[in-house]
Each structure stands twice: as structure tokens, then as C-alpha cells.
Amino acid sequence: MAQEAIHDAPARASLIYDPKVRGIVFQVVLVALLVMGVWWIVDNTIENLRRSNISTGFAFLRGRAGFDISDRLIEYSSDSSYGRALLVGVLNTAAVAAAGIVTATILGFLVGVGRLSNNWLIRKLATFYVELFRNIPPLLVILFWYQGVLALLPNVRDSLSLPLGSYLNNRGFYFPRFVWEPGAGLVLAGFIAGIVLSWYVARRAKARQMATGQQFPVLLTSLLLIIGLPLLAFLLAGLPVSIDYPQKGTFNLTGGTNVKPEFLSLYLALSFYTAAFIAEIVRAGIMGVPKGQTEAYSALGLRSNLGLRLVVIPQAMRIIIPPLTSQYLNLTKNSSLAVAIGYPDLYAIGGTVLNQTGQAIEVVVIFMVVYLGISIVTSLFMNWFNTKMALKER
Amino acid sequence: MDEHDMSWVRTEMALAETAPRSQVGAGAWLRKNLFATPVDAAFSLLALLALAWAVPQILNWLFFDAIWTGADRTACLTTEQGGQLPAGWSGACWPFVSGRFGQFMFGRYPLDERWRVILTGILFIALLAPLLIPRAPYKGLNAILFFGVFPFVAFFLLVGGGFGLRYVETPLWGGLMVTLVISYVGIIVSLPLGILLALGRRSKMPIVKLLSVIFIEAVRGVPLVTVLFMASFMLPLFVPPGMSFDKLLRALIGVALFASAYMAEVVRGGLQAIPKGQYEGADSLGLGYWQKMGFIIMPQALRLVIPGIVNTFIGMFKDTTLVLIISMFDLLGVVKQNISGDPTWATPQTAKTGYIFAAAIFWVFCFGMSRYSQYMERRLDTGHKR
Numbered sequence: 001m002a003q004e005a006i007h008d009a010p011a012r013a014s015l016i017y018d019p020k021v022r023g024i025v026f027q028v029v030l031v032a033l034l035v036m037g038v039w040w041i042v043d044n045t046i047e048n049l050r051r052s053n054i055s056t057g058f059a060f061l062r063g064r065a066g067f068d069i070s071d072r073l074i075e076y077s078s079d080s081s082y083g084r085a086l087l088v089g090v091l092n093t094a095a096v097a098a099a100g101i102v103t104a105t106i107l108g109f110l111v112g113v114g115r116l117s118n119n120w121l122i123r124k125l126a127t128f129y130v131e132l133f134r135n136i137p138p139l140l141v142i143l144f145w146y147q148g149v150l151a152l153l154p155n156v157r158d159s160l161s162l163p164l165g166s167y168l169n170n171r172g173f174y175f176p177r178f179v180w181e182p183g184a185g186l187v188l189a190g191f192i193a194g195i196v197l198s199w200y201v202a203r204r205a206k207a208r209q210m211a212t213g214q215q216f217p218v219l220l221t222s223l224l225l226i227i228g229l230p231l232l233a234f235l236l237a238g239l240p241v242s243i244d245y246p247q248k249g250t251f252n253l254t255g256g257t258n259v260k261p262e263f264l265s266l267y268l269a270l271s272f273y274t275a276a277f278i279a280e281i282v283r284a285g286i287m288g289v290p291k292g293q294t295e296a297y298s299a300l301g302l303r304s305n306l307g308l309r310l311v312v313i314p315q316a317m318r319i320i321i322p323p324l325t326s327q328y329l330n331l332t333k334n335s336s337l338a339v340a341i342g343y344p345d346l347y348a349i350g351g352t353v354l355n356q357t358g359q360a361i362e363v364v365v366i367f368m369v370v371y372l373g374i375s376i377v378t379s380l381f382m383n384w385f386n387t388k389m390a391l392k393e394r
Numbered sequence: 395m396d397e398h399d400m401s402w403v404r405t406e407m408a409l410a411e412t413a414p415r416s417q418v419g420a421g422a423w424l425r426k427n428l429f430a431t432p433v434d435a436a437f438s439l440l441a442l443l444a445l446a447w448a449v450p451q452i453l454n455w456l457f458f459d460a461i462w463t464g465a466d467r468t469a470c471l472t473t474e475q476g477g478q479l480p481a482g483w484s485g486a487c488w489p490f491v492s493g494r495f496g497q498f499m500f501g502r503y504p505l506d507e508r509w510r511v512i513l514t515g516i517l518f519i520a521l522l523a524p525l526l527i528p529r530a531p532y533k534g535l536n537a538i539l540f541f542g543v544f545p546f547v548a549f550f551l552l553v554g555g556g557f558g559l560r561y562v563e564t565p566l567w568g569g570l571m572v573t574l575v576i577s578y579v580g581i582i583v584s585l586p587l588g589i590l591l592a593l594g595r596r597s598k599m600p601i602v603k604l605l606s607v608i609f610i611e612a613v614r615g616v617p618l619v620t621v622l623f624m625a626s627f628m629l630p631l632f633v634p635p636g637m638s639f640d641k642l643l644r645a646l647i648g649v650a651l652f653a654s655a656y657m658a659e660v661v662r663g664g665l666q667a668i669p670k671g672q673y674e675g676a677d678s679l680g681l682g683y684w685q686k687m688g689f690i691i692m693p694q695a696l697r698l699v700i701p702g703i704v705n706t707f708i709g710m711f712k713d714t715t716l717v718l719i720i721s722m723f724d725l726l727g728v729v730k731q732n733i734s735g736d737p738t739w740a741t742p743q744t745a746k747t748g749y750i751f752a753a754a755i756f757w758v759f760c761f762g763m764s765r766y767s768q769y770m771e772r773r774l775d776t777g778h779k780r
Binding site: 034041047122136137143337339340361368372 | 600718
């Protein structure tokens with residue numbers, strides 16, 4: 001009875017000590033302050049825009065851009081619209097980010113494994129690499145490549161000749177280009193068919209091994225399919241390709257494909273910088289797999305390469321993938337440093353557009369949408385990959 | 395009887411036998427560490443060849459072939475380029491660095507006022523060093539001086555305009571000084587702001603939580619360049635006409651907001667690692683929210699995430715270089731300006747020399763910070779780690 005009486009007794013504490021009431025009051029005050037702040041900012045912005053005669057809205061995207069972009073993946077001229085210019089920028093950002101991610105991953109895995117090597121020299125070299133690049137700002141590395149190394153290459157007339165008819169000079173790296181002629185579609189079809197068939201073979205082989213224990217040389221078959229089918233198609237179609245070699249003139253190199261020094265320095269710097277971080281992630285991932293797992297696969301009689309592939313790496317990947325995702329995102333975001341050397345990525349082109357039109361808010365909104373979009377897409381993909389690799393608890 | 399007792403107990407330890415010859419000495423070390431297997435041996439040889447090719451070249455460029463004295467660019471030019479050095483020469487041009495050293499440190503800060511910057515620097519070191527040495531006494535007082543008093547002293551010393559000090563406007567600032575100012579302000583603003591945001595993100599109040607999440611995710615999703623860009627182009631739009639922001643202040647706001655979003659995530663990690671029992675323990679003692687957080691949770695959580703906090707600082711220190719994109723001159727900005735905008739020292743080797751010098755300074759700072767954080771981590775490791 002007494003207990004119930006206490007339980008039912010009304011709260012004697014004053015209302016201001018009630019955490020619920022306090023929470024509500026606090027949030028109401030916060031929202032009020034926020035609304036006032038936003039209103040103040042919006043009011044000021046409208047006033048400022050009115051004074052400088054800037055109209056708001058995204059109509060400016062259809063206006064004529066009037067500036068040229070040297071590095072582009074799609075058709076673009078100074079007569080194109082601002083929207084098209086920004087699209088060129090988005091594609092350039094994507095190009096440098098994709099190339100950087102691939103290179104940084106390969107280099108990072110090599111260095112990370114190198115840091116765990118039994119070989120003293122390799123271990124020390126890998127440590128040196130990581131400690132060097134981790135502690136230097138990426139922008140500095142970009143500028144070093146751009147102004148310190150690539151700018152010192154000889155000019156066009158004295159281009160360095162490299163094997164396979166490619167040239168290197170201070171305007172970039174020129175290499176031969178394949179020109180596909182009619183019938184080349186067959187090669188592409190062969191390539192796709194090769195991939196699809198190998199996927200199918202791998203699935204069947206796995207199912208058969210699960211059922212009967214018989215193994216099937218999947219890797220060899222896939223390689224044969226992926227390389228052999230396009231090659232066969234290539235021969236059947238009658239060698240539908242010609243090679244366009246860069247031709248050296250007095251003032252210019254014509255023909256071939258050209259990678260500009262801006263792209264090269266950005267790509268090299270971002271790859272080297274991010275690789276140092278990926279190496280540490282890989283090292284942590286491999287070290288995070290308990291030693292008992294290594295001993296267990298040896299006890300089961302697996303050879304060390306098979307044990308690494310089937311036991312250690314799948315477990316290490318679980319540790320590696322989440323931080324690897326954030327490194328990929330960092331690399332993509334760092335590609336905005338391109339503006340320092342004039343590589344026309346989204347940020348650099350956006351800056352030019354902003355200077356010409358004064359549409360600060362719209363341009364910044366476009367920046368945020370694109371970068372957030374890239375972040376979200378990468379995160380979603382890596383999360384999907386992560387779930388696939390994650391521990392399936394039964 | 396005793397004579398026939400064959401039992402025998404050894405009274406002293408047997409001397410350890412020396413290790414077999416194959417296990418000790420330089421030969422064994424080489425065999426174990428460099429030539430354990432044929433593949434290992436191949437790798438070692440390749441690496442040795444690469445080192446033998448690269449190291450002499452690097453040392454020659456940095457020291458033996460480098461130019462150490464000179465008044466202008468002609469000191470570092472080959473005969474083909476209009477100087478005295480033999481054709482094909484390549485080496486560091488150190489007089490460029492020594493000639494511009496003042497600029498690299500202070501930017502265009504007036505020459506006869508530079509003692510103020512140096513004094514600020516000495517104060518900074520004098521207050522920071524005892525804070526970093528665990529055994530030094532008066533930690534509380536020291537921290538108050540460093541985080542509470544020093545900013546105001548430094549502000550008056552650097553900006554001036556009072557106490558008989560000349561006013562030095564911020565566009566004249568530059569070099570390492572700006573790098574350090576931005577990092578310091580970024581650190582002392584982002585830590586408390588990050589803690590607040592982390593608490594907000596874990597708060598039970600839905601609106602507070604939502605706002606914190608939006609802020610953190612939006613800032614973390616875009617590059618710092620965009621945030622700086624916003625700070626430098628959009629802040630002026632946000633304030634009443636006629637009111638203007640100092641450019642350095644805009645950069646400081648940008649960097650501090652950016653860093654606090656990252657700091658918030660680091661602190662949140664620490665908060666999540668604290669067992670629920672600690673929260674419940676604090677509640678059962680009748681502590682209020684801020685008491686609970688301030689006395690029970692935060693001391694444990696922050697201790698757990700010291701490495702993360704220092705990593706954020708290192709990242710921020712490196713990121714200060716990005717202010718050169720909104721045309722401010724931190725260390726890297728000044729070096730770049732001197733390389734591309736100044737004909738006095740325009741030689742093919744200048745760029746490399748300048749950037750290697752800047753890289754060395756950044757490297758020393760970042761490496762020092764990371765080593766210190768590892769040391770603190772070992773020291774603070776109280777065995778709670780899982």
C-alpha cells in the first residue's frame with residue numbers, strides 16, 4: 001500500500017526541472033533562433049542580390065559560356081551553354097577520380113602488403129613511402145608534379161620519344177590511338193560474351209564443386225574466354241583497326257591521344273597520396289585477422305596461397321572495406337584541388353561560371369549536389385559490397 | 395651407504411651454449427631478413443638496385459650538386475640558360491629559400507613589426523610545450539592560459555591597433571604564420587564545437603539531433619574547397635550590405651566549421667564506445683545531463699579517441715594549404731607565389747627546391763603530431779581497449 005502511495009504521488013518537482021519540458025522548451029527556442037537566423041540571412045541575401053542586379057534561378061545555365069575548355073570528354077565549344085560546361089567539369093572530375101581510385105587501390109594494396117613483408121628492405125621501403133606521403137599536403141604534391149617535374153619536360157620540338165611511338169613533352173603524354181573501323185562491334189560483342197560466359201562457368205563450377213567436390217579450372221577457362229573470344233572476333237572481322245600514331249611537327253604533335261600535364265599531375269598526386277592511406281588500411285586489415293586463423297588453415301592442410309585466398313583475405317576485407325570507402329570519397333573530394341593547376345574539373349569550371357555570371361548561390365548549390373551525389377553513390381555501392389562481404393552469421 | 399649413493403643434484407645452472415653460427419651475426423641477419431627464399435632474394439636485389447640508382451641522384455640533387463649561395467637566379471642557371479653552371483646541371487637552388495625565408499615565414503608582414511610574430515611564436519611554444527609534457531605541473535592553469543588567454547594576447551600582438559602597436563591588416567599576413575594561425579584557431583574552435591555536435595547527434599531531442607545530422611553530413615559530403623569557396627563568396631551575401639568580413643576571418647570560419655564536422659564524428663565514436671553502465675551509473679548518482687557528460691562520459695570518451703582527434707588535427711593542418719585557392723598566402727601559397735610570380739628567382743630548379751622545402755616543413759609538423767599521438771595513446775592506455 002505504502003509503495004503504491006509513493007508511486008501514485010504527483011511529481012512535486014517544479015516544472016522547470018522536468019527534463020521533458022526542458023527539452024521541448026530548448027528545442028522551441030532553438031528552432032526560433034534558427035528561423036530568425038535563416039530569415040535574417042535570406043533577407044540580407046535578397047537585398048544584396050537586388051543591389052548587384054543578379055537575378056536568381058537556374059536560367060543562366062542555358063546562356064552561352066564563351067570560354068574554352070582544353071580537357072574534355074564530350075563535345076564542347078565556347079558556343080556551348082553554361083550547363084554543358086558544367087557537365088564537362090563533372091565528367092572530368094569523374095574521370096580523374098576513377099583513374100585515381102584504381103591506381104591508388106593497386107598501389108595501396110602493394111605497399112600495405114609490403115609493410116608486412118618478411119623482407120626487411122621491402123618493409124622499410126614501404127614504411128618510408130607511407131610516412132612520406134601521409135604527412136605532406138596533397139596540394140603540395142600536385143604542385144610539385146605540375147611545376148616541379150612536368151613543367152621541366154622538353155618542349156614539343158625536343159619531345160622525349162618513348163617506346164610504342166609515344167612521346168612525352170611539357171604539353172603532356174602522347175600515345176597511339178586505336179581507330180576502330182566498321183566490324184569492331186563484333187570484337188566488343190565477343191568481349192562481353194566472354195565475360196558473361198565466364199561468369200556462368202564460374203557459377204556452374206562452384207555449384208558442381210559444392211555438390212560433387214570435383215574442381216574445375218575456372219581461372220584458366222575465364223581467361224581463355226575473355227581473351228580468346230574478342231581475339232577470334234577480331235580475326236573474323238578482318239582486323240578492323242588502324243593505329244593513329246602521334247606525328248611530330250615543329251610546333252605540335254598531331255594525331256594519337258594526348259593526356260595533358262594537368263591531368264597527369266593531379267592523377268599522380270592523388271594516387272600517391274591516397275595509396276599511403278590505403279596501405280595503412282590494408283595493413284590494419286590483414287593484421288586484424290587473428291593468428292589462429294592462419295594456424296587453422298595450416299592445420300587443415302591448405303597451402304599458404306590457397307589459405308590466404310580462402311581464409312585470410314575474405315576476413316581482412318571485412319575490416320578493410322568501410323575505411324576504404326571513406327578513402328575513395330576523400331580522393332573524389334580532393335580532386336577539387338585541380339583548380340590550383342587549372343585542370344578543368346567541376347570546381348574550376350564552376351568558378352569560371354561564377355565569375356562570369358555572379359550566380360554564387362546556384363553554383364555552390366550545384367557543387368554541393370554533385371559532390372554529395374557522388375558521395376552517396378559511392379557509399380551505396382561500397383555498402384552493398386560490404387554487405388556482400390560481411391560476416392554471414394548463421 | 396653414502397659412498398654408493400649415485401644420485402646427484404646439480405647445484406649451479408649449466409652455461410648456455412652459444413647460438414649456432416648460422417643463427418647469429420650479420421650473415422644470419424641477411425639470410426633471415428633479405429634472402430630467406432629465392433623470391434625474397436629477387437625482391438631484395440631489385441630493391442637494392444633501385445636504391446643504388448635513386449639514392450645517389452637524390453643526394454646529389456639535394457646536397458652535392460646543389461647551389462648554396464647566390465644573389466639571384468643567375469646563380470642557378472646553366473650556360474645554355476644564361477648562367478655559369480655547366481650544361482646539363484641539375485641541383486637544388488637553396489639561395490632561393492634562404493633569400494625568401496622571411497617571406498616564407500611571415501609573408502608581407504612589415505619588417506620592423508616581425509618581432510611581434512616571433513614573440514607570439516615564443517609564447518605559443520612556451521605555453522604548448524609544458525602542456526604536452528605529461529610530467530610538467532599546473533596543467534589546469536596552463537590549459538586556461540593556452541586556450542583562454544593566449545588567443546587574445548596573440549590577437550592583439552598580431553593585429554595590433556592598440557597599446558601603441560601599429561595596425562597590421564591581414565592581407566599582409568602570410569607564410570608559415572598564417573598556416574599556424576588557421577590551424578590553431580581551427581583546433582580551438584573545432585574541438586568544443588565538435589563535442590557539442592556529437593552530443594547533439596546523440597541527443598534524445600529530435601530537432602537537435604536532426605539539425606546536427608544535417609550539418610555534419612552536409613559538411614562531410616563536400617570538399618573543403620567548396621566550404622572555403624562558400625565562406626569566401628557567400629558569407630558576404632549573408633550579411634547586411636556595407637558590412638564586410640575580413641578574408642582571413644572568412645577562411646577561419648570555413649576551416650573551423652569543416653573541422654568541427656569531422657571532429658564531431660570522431661567524438662561520437664568515443665561516446666558510443668562508453669559502456670551503457672557508465673551512463674546509468676551517472677544517472678543513478680543523480681547527476682544532471684551536463685554533469686554526467688562533463689565528469690563521467692567525456693573524460694573517458696575523449697581519452698579513447700585521442701588518436702582520432704590528433705588525426706583530424708593533422709588533416710586540418712594539411713588542409714590549411716587549400717586557402718591558396720581563395721588566394722590567401724599560407725606557407726604553400728607564398729612558396730607558389732614566389733615560384734610563379736617572381737622573375738628574380740625564375741629558374742628551372744626553383745619550383746622543385748621551393749616545394750621540397752615546404753614539404754619538409756609540413757612533414758616535420760605532421761610527423762611530429764602523429765608520433766606524439768602514438769606516445770599519448772600508449773601512455774593513456776589504461777587497459778580498457780577492446
